Amino acid sequence: MKNEHLIKGRGAQKNVPNRFLENIYETRDDFLEFCRIEGEEAQKSKTQFIPIFPKTIINKVTSPDVGMEYSMNPYQGCEHGCIYCYARNTHEFWGYGPGLDFERTILVKKDAPQLLEAKLKSKSWKAQTIVLSGNTDCYQPAEKKYEITRKCLEVFLKYRHPVGIITKNALVVRDLDLLKELAQHRLVGVNVSVTSLSEDTRRILEPRTATIKKRLETINILSKNQIPVNAMLAPIIPGINSHEILALAKAFAENGALSFGFTVVRLNGAIGQIFEDWIRKTLPDRADKVLHQIQECHGGTLNDSRFGIRSRGEGKIATQIHDLVKLAKQTYFQGKAFPKLNTSMHETFKEGQLKLF
Numbered sequence: 213m214k215n216e217h218l219i220k221g222r223g224a225q226k227n228v229p230n231r232f233l234e235n236i237y238e239t240r241d242d243f244l245e246f247c248r249i250e251g252e253e254a255q256k257s258k259t260q261f262i263p264i265f266p267k268t269i270i271n272k273v274t275s276p277d278v279g280m281e282y283s284m285n286p287y288q289g290c291e292h293g294c295i296y297c298y299a300r301n302t303h304e305f306w307g308y309g310p311g312l313d314f315e316r317t318i319l320v321k322k323d324a325p326q327l328l329e330a331k332l333k334s335k336s337w338k339a340q341t342i343v344l345s346g347n348t349d350c351y352q353p354a355e356k357k358y359e360i361t362r363k364c365l366e367v368f369l370k371y372r373h374p375v376g377i378i379t380k381n382a383l384v385v386r387d388l389d390l391l392k393e394l395a396q397h398r399l400v401g402v403n404v405s406v407t408s409l410s411e412d413t414r415r416i417l418e419p420r421t422a423t424i425k426k427r428l429e430t431i432n433i434l435s436k437n438q439i440p441v442n443a444m445l446a447p448i449i450p451g452i453n454s455h456e457i458l459a460l461a462k463a464f465a466e467n468g469a470l471s472f473g474f475t476v477v478r479l480n481g482a483i484g485q486i487f488e489d490w491i492r493k494t495l496p497d498r499a500d501k502v503l504h505q506i507q508e509c510h511g512g513t514l515n516d517s518r519f520g521i522r523s524r525g526e527g528k529i530a531t532q533i534h535d536l537v538k539l540a541k542q543t544y545f546q547g548k549a550f551p552k553l554n555t556s557m558h559e560t561f562k563e564g565q566l567k568l569f
Contacts, residue, residue, distance in 0.1 A: 218493060221419055222293050225493050228311040228482045259291055259316045261354060264306075269327035270342060277519050279473075280376065283346020284328065286360040288319035290348040292380065294418045295490045296447055299347045301481040310482040315420075318354050325363040332371045332562070339558035342368075343376040351381035353420065365390040372397060372561040374553035378444070380405040380418065382426040385433050395439045398554035403473075404431050405444040408453045409460060416494050417452070428467050435468025442550045443469040445537075447477035450505035450529050451498055457533070461540035471550040474537055476509050476525035484514040505529055 218225060269284050289303055293315040300310035308317050321327075331337055344350040350361040365387055368375040375394065377384065384391075384402060394400035406427050408414050414424055422430070434441050443464035448454050457474075464472050479487050491499045503514070509525035510516035516525075524530065 222312060222315055225490050228309050228486055259318060259353075261318050261320050263322055264288070264319045265323055266321060266327070268331070269321065269324050270331050271346065273346060275519065277523060278346075280343045280346060281340050282342045284324065284342055284344060284364070285347045286321050286324045286344070286350050286358075286364065287348050287352060287354055288321075289314050289317055291315055291318060291353045292349055292418055292421045294380075294421070295487055296417070296449065296477050296479070296483065297348075298478070298480065298483065300483050300486065302347060304482070311486050318352075320354060320358055320360070322358065322360065324360050325367050328364050329367045329371075332367065332373055332558070335562075337562075339373055339555040341374040341376050341553050341555070343378060345378040349379050349381060350377065351379040351383040353381075355381075355383055362387050362390065365394070368399065369394055370561070372399060372557035374399045374555055374558075376401050376403065376553070378403040378405065380421045380427060382422040382430045385430055388433070388437060388439075391434070391439050392437050395437070397557060398551060399557070401440045401442065401550060401553060402434055403442045403444050404434075404469075405446055406431075406460060406464070407445065407447070407449075409456055409463060410453075413453060417449075428463055431464065431469050432467040435470075440551050441469045443472040445472055445474040447475045448533055449477045449502065450509065450533075451502035452495075454529075454533055454536075457536040458540050458543070461537075461544045465544035465548075470548045471545060472541070474533075475523040476530055476533060477506060478510060478516045478522050478525075479506065479514040480517060480522075481515070487514075 271283050273280050273283055288306055300314045303310050303314040355361050391400055409424055431441050445460050508527050509530045516522040
């Protein structure tokens with residue numbers, strides 16, 4: 213059922229107050245009705261980009277079940293608007309809301325390449341893979357203008373330091389020249405997220421991301437250029453994309469991915485209410501079913517913070533998902549493996565190339 217009142221081009225359909233702020237801004241129904249009658253726009257939906265200047269850019273990941281040790285994020289907030297995104301909650305730390313604010317107020321770290329270089333040159337730093345996009349997508353639309361991610365890749369190449377990338381945007385192919393050089397030394401691996409083969413599903417779940425066709429083409433292009441790709445089926449949402457596991461795995465393999473990973477959706481913090489508001493407006497006929505199945509995967513709640521369980525889920529539905537993933541890997545990824553990145557070169561290049569002489 214098409215809802216004419218949806219905010220087009222956005223995932224979240226409302227702004228959620230920041231839990232850390234004393235005062236909140238509320239859009240009342242009578243104001244919205246006034247705007248409708250007068251033909252006025254109730255709220256500006258145009259994205260704004262705000263430069264910020266953090267003192268550091270590398271984050272130590274302390275969670276034991278995330279699968280990375282260090283991450284860095286050139287941008288905070290993400291215009292992709294994925295409704296399920298766990299990073300929405302972190303926007304509150306910057307003074308903004310996790311709903312619409314997260315998608316239309318993007319904080320830009322223009323000094324990221326300089327901060328990264330200073331860290332990699334530090335005498336105390338020992339090479340370990342740093343993942344671009346541990347929080348928000350480093351190839352979101354803002355990257356086309358600011359090119360911060362590209363400049364960071366140039367730093368990683370200069371110091372021969374391993375880097376991982378997580379993205380759902382075909383813009384990563386723009387940097388094929390740098391990625392090919394890094395791959396020659398086993399210094400890069402790319403994780404491409406694909407959550408559905410249905411464009412209809414993609415449009416409502418992830419409104420400003422690259423199309424499914426473009427993402428599969430991206431996997432194909434990277435793989436043909438000997439850049440290792442791990443596809444990410446993340447998150448699996450019962451009742452929305454859980455029936456696509458085998459078809460997605462087949463598409464990943466056919467396009468050259470060496471492996472694929474998955475998570476079961478979890479809706480922590482404010483994401484639960486944002487997701488529930490979204491699904492009741494976009495998929496009202498199956499909202500209750502989907503919400504109940506998500507709860508069944510997390511001990512009866514949408515909010516699950518238990519390490520080791522929160523991203524895998526538990527119970528009958530989660531077990532079915534795990535069984536399908538296991539079958540998919542046996543069928544399409546037998547004998548394939550994502551390589552371990554090279555940490556041995558960085559020490560030599562830490563001071564430029566002085567140590568070579």
